[in-house]
Amino acid sequence: MASDPYNSAVRQRFANPLHAGDLQAGYPDVVTARARDSDAGVALTLAAELDGTVIRRLRYRVFGCPHLVAAAEEICGRFEGKTAADLQQFPLTPLMELLDVPVEKTGRLLLLEDAVQSLARDILAREPS
Amino acid sequence: MSERRSGGPIYLDNAATTPIDPAVAAAICRCLSDERVPGNPASIHVLGRASRELVERARRQLGDLLHVDPRTLVFTSGATESDNLAIVGAARLRSHRGRHLVTMPTEHKAVTDTFAALERQGFGVTWLEPDRDGILPIADLEAAIRDDTQLVSIMHVNNETGVMQDIQEIGECCRRSDVLFHCDAAQSVGKLPVDLSALPVDLMSLTAHKIYGPQGIGALYLADRPSCRIQPLLHGGGQERRLRPGTLAVHQILGFGEAAVIASERRSEDFRHLERLHDRLWNGIRNVEGIRRNGSANASFPGILNVSVDGIEGESLMLALEALGPEPICVASGSACNSQSGEPSYVLRALGLDDRLAQSAIRFSFGRFTRESDVDAAISAYTNAVRHLRKIMPMKAA
Numbered sequence: 001m002a003s004d005p006y007n008s009a010v011r012q013r014f015a016n017p018l019h020a021g022d023l024q025a026g027y028p029d030v031v032t033a034r035a036r037d038s039d040a041g042v043a044l045t046l047a048a049e050l051d052g053t054v055i056r057r058l059r060y061r062v063f064g065c066p067h068l069v070a071a072a073e074e075i076c077g078r079f080e081g082k083t084a085a086d087l088q089q090f091p092l093t094p095l096m097e098l099l100d101v102p103v104e105k106t107g108r109l110l111l112l113e114d115a116v117q118s119l120a121r122d123i124l125a126r127e128p129s
Numbered sequence: 130m131s132e133r134r135s136g137g138p139i140y141l142d143n144a145a146t147t148p149i150d151p152a153v154a155a156a157i158c159r160c161l162s163d164e165r166v167p168g169n170p171a172s173i174h175v176l177g178r179a180s181r182e183l184v185e186r187a188r189r190q191l192g193d194l195l196h197v198d199p200r201t202l203v204f205t206s207g208a209t210e211s212d213n214l215a216i217v218g219a220a221r222l223r224s225h226r227g228r229h230l231v232t233m234p235t236e237h238k239a240v241t242d243t244f245a246a247l248e249r250q251g252f253g254v255t256w257l258e259p260d261r262d263g264i265l266p267i268a269d270l271e272a273a274i275r276d277d278t279q280l281v282s283i284m285h286v287n288n289e290t291g292v293m294q295d296i297q298e299i300g301e302c303c304r305r306s307d308v309l310f311h312c313d314a315a316q317s318v319g320k321l322p323v324d325l326s327a328l329p330v331d332l333m334s335l336t337a338h339k340i341y342g343p344q345g346i347g348a349l350y351l352a353d354r355p356s357c358r359i360q361p362l363l364h365g366g367g368q369e370r371r372l373r374p375g376t377l378a379v380h381q382i383l384g385f386g387e388a389a390v391i392a393s394e395r396r397s398e399d400f401r402h403l404e405r406l407h408d409r410l411w412n413g414i415r416n417v418e419g420i421r422r423n424g425s426a427n428a429s430f431p432g433i434l435n436v437s438v439d440g441i442e443g444e445s446l447m448l449a450l451e452a453l454g455p456e457p458i459c460v461a462s463g464s465a466c467n468s469q470s471g472e473p474s475y476v477l478r479a480l481g482l483d484d485r486l487a488q489s490a491i492r493f494s495f496g497r498f499t500r501e502s503d504v505d506a507a508i509s510a511y512t513n514a515v516r517h518l519r520k521i522m523p524m525k526a527a
Contacts, residue, residue: 005446011448014448014449015453017520041485043523063442063522063523065442065444065445066445069445080509094286
């Protein structure tokens with residue numbers, strides 16, 4: 001049998017998308033970041049609900065492949081309860097290793113990284129210095 | 130009818146290949162284990178002649194299915210080789226008369242890639258677009274044929290959408306202009322009535338593994354007319370009227386013949402079975418939000434149902450169908466035949482679907498051994514998969 005393109009980490013997160021969904025846009029404690037690559041047919045939205053400097057809830061919507069869905073699920077699960085500064089330190093390479101992302105899908109994960117960095121910047125821009 | 134083991138994958142990818150009929154498998158096994166027929170059918174000794182008789186019996190069985198003289202059939206390795214042999218062989222032999230060819234972009238890759246290769250060799254190719262239902266407008270074909278046109282190649286049943294072309298009308302159009310007509314009938318022979326004694330078809334590609342026969346064996350029909358000669362692609366022996374040299378695979382050819390006999394006996398019953406399964410599936414999923422069927426609803430082979438759903442990404446849909454239900458559902462994606470490239474189906478794009486809808490397409494294809502409970506499982510899996518992905522995917526896609 002040909003090798004399975006999805007490892008157990010991808011399958012588990014894809015089957016249990018606990019952080020998929022929306023947060024009410026427009027509320028003062030909700031920050032949203034979007035990224036898309038129309039050529040690749042990929043789009044994603046990240047939404048953070050803040051409690052002061054802490055990310056209380058993190059949600060995603062993804063139009064993309066199972067690897068991207070699993071990556072978004074992992075990011076949202078990992079950074080709830082953390083700060084935007086933590087989010088900025090998000091390391092892409094270990095995530096790609098965890099999910100065994102094929103090299104041809106690297107661009108999709110970079111899109112996720114763009115959205116994460118954009119979200120972190122927007123949150124930090126709101127925080128009082 | 131064999132029973133599928135409970136808990137195993139549900140196979141709805143019969144357009145890719147059909148499971149071998151148990152009677153065919155038994156015949157092949159008997160052949161392989163029969164020490165009286167080890168001979169090369171090209172050998173003239175008694176054991177060679179015994180093998181030869183098995184080959185010729187299979188040729189007669191296939192000829193009976195198609196209503197043709199068995200001598201018009203040349204065994205090949207499958208429909209891809211038959212397509213190549215017919216198209217390249219005819220184009221080269223007739224190139225001194227003209228170098229213009231006609232086909233459609235919705236043909237199987239075995240045809241489109243062969244025409245593209247001929248284009249690179251200096252042949253001119255007219256690619257006729259289908260209408261939104263996938264049908265070739267016959268007036269477009271008539272307009273495309275020129276004085277230097279030598280060959281038209283149009284498939285009978287499309288392998289992705291199930292859309293059926295009117296090969297009677299296409300063939301008559303070609304005959305009026307003295308142009309050869311090649312038809313890839315890999316998806317139709319043995320499933321639809323194909324009477325080559327009446328159809329104006331000059332060259333037809335066939336394969337065994339779409340009619341419950343073994344993989345790796347096919348045939349090319351060449352009408353018994355002087356104009357239907359072709360050049361061989363291979364050289365090295367006199368087998369198959371020198372058109373396809375190489376030692377014949379006796380056990381596979383025998384299996385092809387057995388499959389043809391069964392197909393002939395069961396065709397009407399099989400067809401009604403496919404119609405029931407097709408209607409059961411479509412009625413079960415037609416109310417899924419954003420769904421659409423691809424290809425003509427009126428001129429389609431019922432063994433194939435191709436659907437797209439708005440706002441759902443195809444690769445994720447395939448995994449959801451495989452992984453989220455109690456049993457994996459084996460279907461083809463909108464990148465069918467391109468499944469390793471991940472590119473949206475060129476066939477569906479030619480029907481006017483945008484990349485997003487084409488990429489979300491799923492091809493369900495049924496067969497003799499598909500059960501109604503398989504279809505019910507697919508309905509449940511598909512609706513659950515779309516529901517699952519709606520939680521993840523934005524309704525407005527990329």
